Amino acid sequence: MALLTKAIKGTQDIMPTEVYKNQFIEQTVLDIAGKFGFREIRTPVFEHTELFQRGVGDTTDVVQKEMYTFDDKGGRSITLRPEGTAGAVRAFLEHGLFNETLPQKLCYILNCYRYEKPQAGRWREFQQFGVEMLGTASPAADAEVISLANEIFAFLGVEGIELQLNSIGCPECRKKYHEALKAYFEAKKENLCPTCLERLEKNPMRILDCKSPICKDISKDAPVIIDYICDECSAHFESVKKYLTAMNIDFTVNPKIVRGLDYYTRTVFEFVSTDIGAQGTVCGGGRYDGLVEELGGPKTPALGFGMGTGRLLMLLQSQGIELPTPDSCDIYIAPMGENASVKAMALVTDLRAAGVGAQTDVAGRSLKAQMKFADKIDAKYTMVLGDDEIASGSAKLKDMTNGEAFDIKLDELADEFMNFMLRRETAALGESIGVADGIDLTALL
Numbered sequence: 001m002a003l004l005t006k007a008i009k010g011t012q013d014i015m016p017t018e019v020y021k022n023q024f025i026e027q028t029v030l031d032i033a034g035k036f037g038f039r040e041i042r043t044p045v046f047e048h049t050e051l052f053q054r055g056v057g058d059t060t061d062v063v064q065k066e067m068y069t070f071d072d073k074g075g076r077s078i079t080l081r082p083e084g085t086a087g088a089v090r091a092f093l094e095h096g097l098f099n100e101t102l103p104q105k106l107c108y109i110l111n112c113y114r115y116e117k118p119q120a121g122r123w124r125e126f127q128q129f130g131v132e133m134l135g136t137a138s139p140a141a142d143a144e145v146i147s148l149a150n151e152i153f154a155f156l157g158v159e160g161i162e163l164q165l166n167s168i169g170c171p172e173c174r175k176k177y178h179e180a181l182k183a184y185f186e187a188k189k190e191n192l193c194p195t196c197l198e199r200l201e202k203n204p205m206r207i208l209d210c211k212s213p214i215c216k217d218i219s220k221d222a223p224v225i226i227d228y229i230c231d232e233c234s235a236h237f238e239s240v241k242k243y244l245t246a247m248n249i250d251f252t253v254n255p256k257i258v259r260g261l262d263y264y265t266r267t268v269f270e271f272v273s274t275d276i277g278a279q280g281t282v283c284g285g286g287r288y289d290g291l292v293e294e295l296g297g298p299k300t301p302a303l304g305f306g307m308g309t310g311r312l313l314m315l316l317q318s319q320g321i322e323l324p325t326p327d328s329c330d331i332y333i334a335p336m337g338e339n340a341s342v343k344a345m346a347l348v349t350d351l352r353a354a355g356v357g358a359q360t361d362v363a364g365r366s367l368k369a370q371m372k373f374a375d376k377i378d379a380k381y382t383m384v385l386g387d388d389e390i391a392s393g394s395a396k397l398k399d400m401t402n403g404e405a406f407d408i409k410l411d412e413l414a415d416e417f418m419n420f421m422l423r424r425e426t427a428a429l430g431e432s433i434g435v436a437d438g439i440d441l442t443a444l445l
């Protein structure tokens, strides 16, 4: 076999045997976000390049090194979204959501694209669950957004994930801090990487986020922003901490967190695990009070987070957390001959319409091969259908877990089967809670 090509480096196929995990995570995060009042928004995979240049920031790794940017056939510069916030804020502005009740609470699950060095927990196409809350400056909003991420981890049973919190102040307090940082790095600049040399001029705080080991080492003793934040930013930070404490959400203050994107102000946070190797940040977010204005909108304080679902799945796996598998096939009908096959197709159609997982033979297999197939797909019940069964209007339903057989009528089979399942489930429930024989729990339904 000579394959024409393989999947692109840094991308992943999620195979049918695994996809239930992603589906479960996706449903879970949307459900939990829904409880907080976040509504899903879907934005395009590609946007005009300038949206990210402005919205993510010219001095970030993402814009400088990681974007998939190309000219389309009309000569426009297009970029595959490297993150979700810029697109969500663009849509918020374009559709006038700032005129509606504030705060607007938006959430999304989307694939992002970054040209990074592929490794465990770092891909070139990856999925993010994100939330954005637009139109509130209150520290209660910071606490609420953080508690949403926290609840997701708690719901999934994740342990040992640490919430690290910092405040990076506002543009005002950052001015003084930038000067201090500049002075610090200026003295060591011969060892900085070329990108950081550029950052030293434009945005020295970015140096703290550089992944190069040498720059990381130089940054170790750099001044920390928390010592420079103004009274208002400091009061905001104290208030966020007070809320979190009252909500029983553990955190540690990590003065080194500055986050990779330019638009953050005040609160920034990461949920970090030591269980999944070097890419331990599963969720990162914070406040971005200046971004909406930066993109041409009215002054709108806002905040959000992005959670990498791939890293989340790695974390669940590393902690042995099993996700519920989807229901397998409820009933497999094994027809013998063409006449029975036609009848079987009609029967599975009715069963599926009633919400039952039903399959039959679509490959012209022998009865023996069909039974093997039913076993492979984990069918709960099988039913052999031949001319005799069709003539008598009744067939045998076989419980695949223990071989027990039951008569079932073919007329109104969907109803018959649903009732049969219900009786068996309530009987099993009765047994498990110790209801005496002869008492029919279905009467309570």
Ligand code: ATP
Pocket (backbone or CB within 6 Å): 083, 114, 116, 121, 122, 123, 124, 125, 126, 127, 128, 259, 260, 261, 279, 281, 282, 283, 284, 285, 306, 307, 308, 309, 310, 311
């Ligand atoms: P990192 O420091 O790991 O590069 P980041 O600061 O660039 O992360 P964000 O832009 O804040 O990450 O994205 C939020 C989340 O998205 C991250 O915490 C992570 O879970 C996930 N993420 C980011 N980049 C990747 C990637 N290349 N592959 C897989 N997940 C990613």
Ligand code: MG
Pocket (backbone or CB within 6 Å): 061, 260
């Ligand atoms: Mg990154």
